[in-house]
Amino acid sequence: MFTPKLQDYLDQPAGFRFPAPHTHTSWSSEEIRIGTPNPDNHTWAHLYIETAVKYGPYERTVASYGVSEKPATHRVIHGKLPDKLNPTDHTAVCLAVLRAIELVPPNTNIKISTSSKHIRDTLTSKLMHYEDMNWVNHDVDAPLLRMLVARLRERPGLTTIKTYTPTSDRDLRERARDLAKRALLHPPEDSDGALSDLNDNMLVYGAKLVKLTQSQIYKVLLAQKAANTPTRPSTKTHLELASAACGERLGYMPSPKEIWKSIRSKNIAHKKIRAFLWRVMHNALPCGRVWPNDPHPERALCPTCQVRETPQHILLECPDNGQETVWNEARTTLERKGITLPVALDIGTILTCGLPAKRNATPGENRLFTVVIAEASWLIWARRCKWIMEDEGKPEKRVSAPEARNTWRKRINSTLTFELLASNEKKYKKKALDPTLVYDTWTGVVDSEEKLKISLSTHRNSGVLVGSDFDRGRPPGQPG
Ligand SMILES: [Zn+2]
Secondary structure, rough: OOOOOOOOOOHHHHHOOEEEOOOOOOHHHHHHHOOOOOOOOOOOOEEEEEEEEOOOOOOEEEEEEEEEEEOOOOOEEEEOOOOOOOOOOOHHHHHHHHHHHHHHHOOOOEEEEOOOHHHHHHOOOOOHHHOOOOOOOOOOHHHHHHHHHHHHHOOOOOHHHHHHHHOHHHHHHHHHHHHHHHHHHOOOOOHHHOOOOOOOOOOOEEEHHOOOHHHHHHHHHHHHHHOOOOHHHHHHHHHHHHHHHHHHHOOOOOOOOOOOHHHOOOOOOOOOHHHHHHHHHOOOOOOOOOOOOOHHHHHEEEEOOOOOOHHHHHHOOOOOHHHHHHHHHHHHHHOOOOOOOOOOOHHHHHOOOOOOOOOOOHHHHHHHHHHHHHHHHHHHHHHHHHHHHHHOOHHHHHHHHHHHHHHHHHHHHHHHHHHHOOOOOOOOHHHHOOHHHHHHHHOEEOOOOHHHHHHHHOOOOOOOOOOOOOOOOOOOOOOO
């Protein structure tokens, strides 16, 4: 049963919320209208909600919903999510409930059936929790949830929401599913019309101060900041490139949210590398720009190529910073594990290294993909910085192929060694890396499987190496 749960808000000190709603409107709990149920009303409408999500390699993911009713009516409730909402099942369920309650007369009592336990709990037992946190920790977009909850509160009719049981009416579910599938072919709902009235005083804005811990407050503030920051054009381009790269690699285009989450992947061990990828995404690397009073305006240009330095140039194009050699090494390592990088490697692939390596890949394969690409791009950047800053971009200090190869091998082997040490569960307890996952990551790309096993059981590197036998003629086990 959906209950307004507003008793708390009527209590003034508990009612302080932040960030302040809109500075120009004053929000107070008294203004929130709550429908008063009529106990004599025994009319019930039963609504069945189903959703559909379509992934395509060359277009963005889309989602839709369908609602079937018992008793049947002439209404047809189905639609495709507007572009600005995250195309997921959860979002589709929320929009379906919103659309349905807009169409069903307000006095009618409604029973909603959905397959989503998460949305059922969101609107019932966990409603206060999420609302107190200003919805920041919910996967569905906050404006949609605020709107939905406001509309539910307004209804004088009762609303219950439950999940399907195996015996729930199959026909009605089938019909709802069919409606959802058909809606996939619709044009998306108009975004502005979809979530209008956002300044409606019914909406509860802001997180509840007394309920929050310091770190929760921080989270709410960050979310607020992010929501008010427009996406920069270069970031948008990078996100699109990232999405397109996954389309070819994985057969679907991930949403920006998924991409952002992936660059915070815990498989990228170092914070500085995660921060580096974040800066590449925003085109915010400290390069390629001339600042006022810049003592070195010439540093905006690549010393060899005389073009403006961009992440693309540094990571993928420059012939003199060692990138080509590092990528060749990375490519060889990944190929040993059956992972093929695109012939023309692109920035989108680099930016999505936290997402799976290929369709149906094992966790070990995915992890190696992430580790190798993240480490390689970071190394190229770090080496380029030394050349440009410390060595002042002198031609004689360019990064030679043998040097790039050696630096890469040192780096990837020290990563391997670090992981062998970090998988010591006795020493690091819960913080330890899972030894099975470490084994799955490196098996197949090291020179000796035997030594890998020994190293893992002793938690120190007993001479196992990545890529040491790539050059024929050098005995395995000798560093390159
Ligand atoms: Zn260059």
